[in-house]
Amino acid sequence: MRSLFIILSLFISTTMASAAPLSFTGAELTTLTGASFPTGGQTIIGDSLRFDPTILRPILYRLDLSDFNVDPSEIAISVQVTRLLSDGGALDNDFHIGIYDGQTYFHSIFLDIIPPNLARRHFASSLIDGGTSFESSMLPGQSAEIVAPAGEFAQYDVTIRATPTFTEILSDANQSGSFSNQTSTLLDNNAGLSLVFAGQNIAENYLVNSLTFTRGVSLPTAVPEPSALAGLGLGFLGFAGLMRRRRK
Numbered sequence: 001m002r003s004l005f006i007i008l009s010l011f012i013s014t015t016m017a018s019a020a021p022l023s024f025t026g027a028e029l030t031t032l033t034g035a036s037f038p039t040g041g042q043t044i045i046g047d048s049l050r051f052d053p054t055i056l057r058p059i060l061y062r063l064d065l066s067d068f069n070v071d072p073s074e075i076a077i078s079v080q081v082t083r084l085l086s087d088g089g090a091l092d093n094d095f096h097i098g099i100y101d102g103q104t105y106f107h108s109i110f111l112d113i114i115p116p117n118l119a120r121r122h123f124a125s126s127l128i129d130g131g132t133s134f135e136s137s138m139l140p141g142q143s144a145e146i147v148a149p150a151g152e153f154a155q156y157d158v159t160i161r162a163t164p165t166f167t168e169i170l171s172d173a174n175q176s177g178s179f180s181n182q183t184s185t186l187l188d189n190n191a192g193l194s195l196v197f198a199g200q201n202i203a204e205n206y207l208v209n210s211l212t213f214t215r216g217v218s219l220p221t222a223v224p225e226p227s228a229l230a231g232l233g234l235g236f237l238g239f240a241g242l243m244r245r246r247r248k
Contacts, residue, residue: 022068022218026050026208034064034194039131048082051206053199057131060206061197062100068217072189075099075216076159079197080209083148087203091150095206096198097158098169100127101188105196108158108171111142118147122169122181127196139169143179153209162187 026049029035030042039058043050051060079097086092091112098107105127111119125137148154154174161168167187170180187193199206 021212021214023210023212025210029061029063029208029211032063033067036062036064038062045207047209049208051197051199051208053202053204055131056200056202058199059127059131059196060199061195061208063195065193065195065217067220069220070193071216072160072162072187072193073216074159074161075193076214077157077195078212078214079156079158081154081156082207082209083150083152083154084205084207085150086201086205092201093204093206094200095156096123096196096200097156098123098196098198099160099187100194100196102191103188104185105198106160106167106169106183106185106187107196107198108156108169109200110147110154110156110171110173113144117144118173119144120171120173120179122171122179124167124169124183124185131198139181139183141179141181143171143173143177145173145176147173147176157214159215160187162189 024032025047027044027047029049030044037060039053039055039060041051041053041058042060043052049061051058053060077097081093081095083091084093094109094111096107096109098105100106103126105123105125107123107125109121109123111121113119120143122139123137124139157172157175159170161170166182166184168180168182170178172178197206197208
């Protein structure tokens with residue numbers, strides 16, 4: 001019977017998706033089902049994905065999460081970027097990361113102020129004509145810290161938590177400490193959710209090295225084919241019959 005238990009455990013484990021963090025390189029983001037580039041300007045460089053927008057407030061990248069398992073109660077996103085100089089030579093690549101529910105873009109902006117100082121601000125705003133209206137919907141307060149200089153990596157973490165009474169937005173830059181806000185605007189759990197990267201100005205350049213969903217988003221659980229289940233059932237009956245004959 002122990003052998004049967006081991007066989008059954010292996011079968012179940014091979015048909016279930018792992019709950020481990022789900023990671024993609026920047027280049028792999030272009031290959032995912034549901035990926036789009038609403039305002040263009042993207043280039044693959046090695047394993048990274050570079051954006052050179054040509055409009056203000058560009059929506060750099062959008063990933064429809066319909067093909068993933070999503071737990072909207074807490075979606076945690078970690079993005080590794082390389083800090084780039086703007087076309088004018090300044091360290092200015094204000095980067096937005098968040099979740100869009102079809103009505104509201106819940107996101108954090110990692111905003112360069114006096115380099116290499118960076119501030120984090122949170123927004124619950126609309127997406128309009130491919131751009132964002134984030135200035136009119138900033139939530140109170142901001143963080144401030146020193147992050148990586150130009151040419152070095154930075155890790156930006158954003159968590160969106162949906163509750164029945166409010167939505168919470170948390171962010172962290174290079175693990176310098178979490179900053180959070182709450183908004184009474186509720187994330188629509190019944191809507192189709194999307195991951196969205198956005199920018200701010202035309203001259204700003206962005207280089208995404210990797211994306212990791214650390215919580216809340218996973219690959220769909222594999223459902224065993226009916227023939228596989230039938231085969232398992234027959235195998236179980238045969239094994240049980242064999243054990244019965246041995247006991248006699």
